Amino acid sequence: MTRETRRILLDGNPVDVVRAGEVLVAGDGRTVAVADAQHLPPVVPSKIVCVHLNYLSRVRELQTTLPPAPTYFHKPVSALNAHEAAVVRPEGCKWLNYEGEIAIVIGRTARNIAPAEAGDYIRGYTVANDFGLHDFRDTDAGSMLRVKGADTLCPIGPGVVEGWDFHGKRIRTLVNGEVKQDGTTDEMQWDMHYLVADIARTITLQPGDLLLSGTPAISRTVYPGDVVAVEVEGLGTLRNHVVSGPTSIRTDVGAQPSESEEVLSTAQGGDWEFRGIRKPQPAGS
Structure with a gap:
């Protein structure tokens, strides 16, 4: 139950x-x-860890292969957002993409555990949307901090469901009522227990911590006024609307939004990070 x-x-x-x-x-x-x-947000985590690539439909879409083990990035807790709240696209940015996901919620302190034990350390699961600002895809050398870490870009909820079996569950993302992503958890190369055990080998997981478990194919750009809903069978629907930020990205400090081939490819359906393709470099570089 x-x-x-x-x-x-x-x-x-x-x-x-x-x-x-x-x-x-x-x-x-x-x-x-x-x-x-x-x-x-239904929990207050000390950390948010996200797997880069896990769903086989996403692998096929990107025309790539999975690495021998999962790779991860980190979203700051300041990115947390809630059900029915606004996701803010800063002025000066264009390429805000959704990624419907399932988040694992840790229930007990976990360190150096086996995959077979990991279920005992999971409190439950919630719906997540791993939004990314691909305008910053050319910065941070793959850490994804500026892409995935901006304020409001990690909505989770509406609640945490305990006793949920993650096998064979459908996950869909809808934009303005139109289905964009449609997959199942059976596509996952590494399941929830594997991900928890993998991270806990070297990083202590605390109660409330979140692990985002990957997204199916078809992550695309959304715009102010759009309503994005992520539905997961047995977990409910997380719904958010996109708004334009009241201020622009400062131009007197830091890397600026860009529209390189990598940025446009990612926002419109590619993902250079996993293609192993090196961008053309300017002459003399």
């Missing part, structure tokens, strides 16, 4: 609630309708 918990603002305070049908119930007995709740 599954159990879903959420975190909402209730009378101005962050409160953990349990879902009972279309009602959310606080520990003190207060209730609020699901449709009326102001959601917060």
Whole structure:
């Protein structure tokens, strides 16, 4: 049997609630309708770790092969966002892409565990959208910090579902009601337990930490005004809308948004990072 918990603002305070049908119930007995709740991220992690490439449909789309073991990047916790909240595309940026995913939520401190043990350290699962600003694809030498780390680019929720079996579950991303991504967890080369055990070999995972487990094919650009929904069978729907930021990227410091061949290829359906293709270099470089 599954159990879903959420975190909402209730009378101005962050409160953990349990879902009972279309009602959310606080520990003190207060209730609020699901449709009326102001959601917060359902957990407060100390770290957010994301796998680069895992779903076979994405591998085929990119016309590449998987590495012998998964590779990862890190989103800062300041990127966290919630169900029904706005995702902000900064002024001066054009190439904001969605990536519908499932996030693993750690329930117990995990360090140096076997894949067969990993399930005992997982509290549950939630829906995630690993948004990326590919305008910054040419910076940070593959760390993805500026691409994936901007404020609001990690919405998760609506809740954490415990007791959910991740095998054979459908995941879809819809933009303005139109299906864009459509896959299943059976496409994953490395399952949830493997990912947890892999990271925990050298990095201690704490309760609340998040591991984003990869996305199916067809990550594409979205624009201010678009509504992006990620549906996962048994976990629910995470919905967000895209808005334009009130200020532009500063031009007096740091790398600037760009539209290189790599940026455009990634935003429109390619991913040079996994193709092993070296960009042409300027003469004399």
